[in-house]
Amino acid sequence: MKNVFGKQIPSSIAELINPTHTALVLVDFQNEFCKQKSPEGEEVHLYPSLEATIANTKCLLTEARQRDLLIAYIQHTTLPEFQNESAARLYMFMYARKLNNPSELQMFTLDGSWG
Secondary structure, X not given: OEEEOOEEEOOOHHHHOOOOOOEEXXXXXXXXXXXXXXXXXXXXXXXXXXXXXXXXXXXXXXXXHHOOOEEEEEOOOEOHHHOOOOHXXXXXXXXXXXXXXXXXXOOOOEOOOOO
């Protein structure tokens, strides 16, 4: 460790990834945000590097487990009819999708769904 401005700065990967102060957090690593289903029910990747991202994430998870890091998975789950979303968040969804009517919003990441 190096002391810079009164702070301990890691000088190696072993100091940086230390289970006493490091956790791995995977956010929204879900089908709904990575894939879509075709009309025939086949999974289609939403971005070309998905397979590489999955492979890299598996390597990262293996390394994190070997180092006894805390691993946290955060998943976005929506309740039917957006019951868990605030009016401001629904507005944000509508704005992002260029919609004027909230009834046009499509449900996503429903609990228990493929998404």
